[in-house]
Amino acid sequence: MKTEKVIDHIVDWLKTYSIQAGMDGFVIGISGGIDSAVVSALCAKTGLRTLCVEMPIHQAENQVSRGKAHINHLKEHFSNVSNAEVNLTSVFEQFRTQVPQTTDDSFLDLSLANTRARLRMTTLYYFAGLHKYLVAGTGNKIEDFGVGFFTKYGDGGVDLSPIADLMKSEVYQLGEALGIIDSIMKAAPTDGLFGDSRSDEDQLGASYNELEWAMKMSEQGKSTTDFTGKKKEVFDIYIRLNKANQHKVAPIPVCNIPEELK
Template identity: 65%
Template sequence: MQIENVVDYIVNWLKDYATKSGMNGFVVGVSGGIDSAVTSTLCAKTGLKVLCVEMPIHQASSHVTRAQEHMTQLKKRFSNVSTTKADLTPVFEEFKTEVILEGKQATVDMALANTRARLRMTTLYYYAGLYKMLVAGTGNKVEDFGVGFYTKYGDGGVDLSPIADLVKSEVYQLGKYLDVPESIMIAAPSDGLFGDARSDEDQIGASYPELEWAMAMDEKGKTIADFSGRELEVFKIYKRFNTANKHKMVPIPICKIPNNFTQ
């Protein structure tokens, strides 16, 4: 990958989109992970205003530390970057007092995890509206179009997606080029939606390099009959997530009324 050209292309794309939209810059949710670190740095390189928002909800201390380290570094490097923190833990806890928490614990936990992401989306759009900015998405290609590993109308609710055509390994290449803090570069990817340090691999059952491979095989038209052993296991995992989360990757279904019904 021609890293410098890719970086310049994304930065110009971001700046051009914001300028044509008549917006002042970008709002980015910073989690302490590689995707948000790369996205916020790319936005900063446009020279437009960038607001990085940290939004802890019972967050693991390691996530908080990395997010703060990145934001501090970014402000030192770019004068157009500002930061803020919105501790959403009290909001989340109050929400839980007003809803029914019944059913299988795993189901409740997942619903609450998605609620965290949607509270964060709401916060980002609050600031975007306040300062006339665009919400920049942080999803990569494997998450957004492979396994659908994001929350619908949560971290999937954005105005534009600068790194969604890059697989995870490519995002890491950009991270190294952009001088993302080493603590983020070496940290295990995590969505941070459960209040602990569980990784994406813990939840999915396969690593991002494995998922990138499976995505490439699927795009080539391969089937489970083509694999065995760990490759078969990974390909099945990929296909299961891809199928289950397809609703996130396609346009919202619209009930089209027949013309003769409206005449």
């Protein structure tokens, strides 16, 4: 990958889109992970106003400290970068007390995790509306179009997606070229939605490098019978997640009414 040229291409794309849309800049949720670090750095390089927002909800301290260190690093290099912190822990806890309690907790943890992401999306759009900014998405290709590892109308609720055509490994290449701080470059990827130490790999059952391989094999028309052992296991995980999350990946279905019924 021609990393520097890809960076220039994305920065030009971001700036052109924002200007043509008549908007004044970007707002990005900062998680302490590589994707939000790279996207915020790309937005900063446009020269347009870039607001980095921290939105902790029972967040692990190392995630918070990485996010703060990244924002400080950006502000040292870009005068157009500003930041805000909105601690949503009390909002989340208040929400939990208001919704009906359930005796079946099979999906409770996942539902509450997705609620965290949707509270953050709402917060980002508050700032976007306040300042005439665009919400910049942080999803990459394997997450957004491969295994659907995002929350619909949570981190999936954005105005534009600058890195959604890049694999996770390619995002790391951009991170290195952009000078993203070491603590983020070396951190295990995590969505941080469950309030514990589980990583993305723990949830997905395979690493991003493995899933990228499986995505490429699927695009080449391979099937589960083409593999054995660990490769078959990884390929099966990818196919299962890809099928299960098509409701996220595919456009929202529209019920078309036949003309004779109108």
